[in-house]
Amino acid sequence: QRIRSQNIVPCTVSQLLAAEQVDETFRIRDVEISQVTIIGIIRHAEKAPTNILYKVDDMTAAPMDVRQWVDTDEAGGENVVVLPGTYVKVAGHLRSFQNKKSLVAFKIMPLENMNEFTTHILEIVNAHMILRKNLMSASRAPQSFSAGIGDVGGYGGGGSLPVNGLTAHQSQVLNLIKNCPVPEGMSLQELKLQLHHMSMSTIKQAVEFLSSEGHIYSTVDDDHYKSTDAE
Amino acid sequence: IHPTGKLFVLSDGEGKHATVELSEPLDEEISGVLEVVGRVTNQATIMCMSYVQFREDKSPFDLELYNEALKIIHEFPEYFPFG
Numbered sequence: 271q272r273i274r275s276q277n278i279v280p281c282t283v284s285q286l287l288a289a290e291q292v293d294e295t296f297r298i299r300d301v302e303i304s305q306v307t308i309i310g311i312i313r314h315a316e317k318a319p320t321n322i323l324y325k326v327d328d329m330t331a332a333p334m335d336v337r338q339w340v341d342t343d344e345a346g347g348e349n350v351v352v353l354p355g356t357y358v359k360v361a362g363h364l365r366s367f368q369n370k371k372s373l374v375a376f377k378i379m380p381l382e383n384m385n386e387f388t389t390h391i392l393e394i395v396n397a398h399m400i401l402r403k404n405l406m407s408a409s410r411a412p413q414s415f416s417a418g419i420g421d422v423g424g425y426g427g428g429g430s431l432p433v434n435g436l437t438a439h440q441s442q443v444l445n446l447i448k449n450c451p452v453p454e455g456m457s458l459q460e461l462k463l464q465l466h467h468m469s470m471s472t473i474k475q476a477v478e479f480l481s482s483e484g485h486i487y488s489t490v491d492d493d494h495y496k497s498t499d500a501e
Numbered sequence: 502i503h504p505t506g507k508l509f510v511l512s513d514g515e516g517k518h519a520t521v522e523l524s525e526p527l528d529e530e531i532s533g534v535l536e537v538v539g540r541v542t543n544q545a546t547i548m549c550m551s552y553v554q555f556r557e558d559k560s561p562f563d564l565e566l567y568n569e570a571l572k573i574i575h576e577f578p579e580y581f582p583f584g
Contacts, residue, residue, distance in 0.1 A: 330582065382559045384560075391574055
């Protein structure tokens, strides 16, 4: 099943250029991406009647083409060109045309606080690492459940960016509990054995959250849980 | 900044100094945090190709934090590739 990224993923230009395209989707090392953010410096700006074409450089690769469509009916505001030499954060969609990648921006914001730049580069490493980890553990989790469980598609998305209201850790814990066939449910110890990359306190926090949201309930004691959605 | 305006010294997030050389003397006053793009020479200086001054009018830039972030991104080239 597809792990769909419904989040906006921070990336480097080098990652975007390396992304592989299969039909309509792009993947960076198997992680599906569509909406992305990049931070870089404007090297060039060209204004046309309907759009502004920027070249944004984040120093990981050659400057990337970023196109911003201009609303010709709207005066002022949206039509202001950002000057070359300015650091900006671009949020947009990745596109590929005749094998050339570019971004169609829905937001271009000059950076007012350069510490955002530091945050962005850390977020890139973090997001891609977590997205990849989710993919890896998704393929390891038991796939023995029937085809009717549509909401397990909520597995995708970044770790700290909740998808379907659940973070990656919570999703992983919930899925293991759902797949547990034993009547008394999944124990915390069993969860820890299966999720060796998560600490016990992280697992406990996830269990507490899932329990308070009604996804799971305790059975024989506070260490054993079953899913309310179980088959 | 050297009097000729063709050389200046930068201090990085760890307090280490780097000498930056320019092909043309500076034509403006520079201060604060700079990002220099250039090539390393055999004398371990940087031949500057371009530079940009970081905005610090609204908030100061945390250079030490940036330095730590750099170490992290170099540790994970698979998640932060360089061209």
